[in-house]
Amino acid sequence: xxxxxxxxxxxxxxxxxxxxxxxxxxxxxxxxxxxxxxxxxxxxxxxxxxxxxxxxxxxxxxxxxxxxxxxxxxxxxxxxxxxxxxxxxxxxxxxxxxxxxxxxxxxxxxxxxx
Amino acid sequence: xxxxxxxxxxxxxxxxxxxxxxxxxxxxxxxxxxxxxxxxxxxxxxxxxxxxxxxxxxxxxxxxxxxxxxxxxxxxxxxxxxxxxxxxxxxxxxxxxxxxxxxxxxxxxxxxxxx
Numbered sequence: 001x002x003x004x005x006x007x008x009x010x011x012x013x014x015x016x017x018x019x020x021x022x023x024x025x026x027x028x029x030x031x032x033x034x035x036x037x038x039x040x041x042x043x044x045x046x047x048x049x050x051x052x053x054x055x056x057x058x059x060x061x062x063x064x065x066x067x068x069x070x071x072x073x074x075x076x077x078x079x080x081x082x083x084x085x086x087x088x089x090x091x092x093x094x095x096x097x098x099x100x101x102x103x104x105x106x107x108x109x110x111x112x113x114x
Numbered sequence: 115x116x117x118x119x120x121x122x123x124x125x126x127x128x129x130x131x132x133x134x135x136x137x138x139x140x141x142x143x144x145x146x147x148x149x150x151x152x153x154x155x156x157x158x159x160x161x162x163x164x165x166x167x168x169x170x171x172x173x174x175x176x177x178x179x180x181x182x183x184x185x186x187x188x189x190x191x192x193x194x195x196x197x198x199x200x201x202x203x204x205x206x207x208x209x210x211x212x213x214x215x216x217x218x219x220x221x222x223x224x225x226x227x228x229x
């Protein structure tokens with residue numbers, strides 16, 4: 001899962017397995033959360049988002065879970081494929097007031113073994 | 115939709131030279147963000163524009179960095195003079211609205227190497 005610091009957490013899974021990537025966010029007032037995927041040499045790509053009035057949201061092969069009580073966010077990828085290999089970032093935002101900044105986690109490197 | 119367009123994709127320059135990075139946001143988006151990404155510091159927000167107006171430039175490292183957005187479809191980030199520690203990947207992102215609670219869409223980035 002995510003952690004503050006210089007080391008990038010890594011997750012290695014077998015093709016076809018389900019992957020779970022975790023993120024501990026910092027601001028209890030944050031009400032908007034996004035997962036991004038960044039492949040080598042590319043910019044972050046939007047995967048899925050969730051607002052704080054929900055605790056689960058599903059997309060195509062991906063599910064995001066939000067636990068506001070413990071400030072935890074997770075991304076579940078079903079039937080992981082080699083093309084899912086990338087760094088995954090969670091980002092949080094408090095949409096109230098004048099705050100427009102997305103605060104990014106350090107990222108988790110997902111490696112899918114064929 | 116072409117997405118956010120950045121140029122150049124790669125830039126190698128010598129210390130002391132001026133570097134200009136360019137960004138075309140997604141058509142219709144009115145918020146634009148410049149980020150810098152390094153292994154040590156991750157993604158850092160440098161500056162945020164809304165409706166072509168700089169709203170927050172507190173992330174700009176030094177006076178050597180400047181950014182402009184002369185119109186809704188174009189922005190530049192300039193470094194003058196450049197230094198080796200400026201070497202990083204610079205991303206431009208755009209969104210629609212005030213920038214709050216909205217998805218930011220990123221460009222492919224400019225990989226800058228200052229020798």
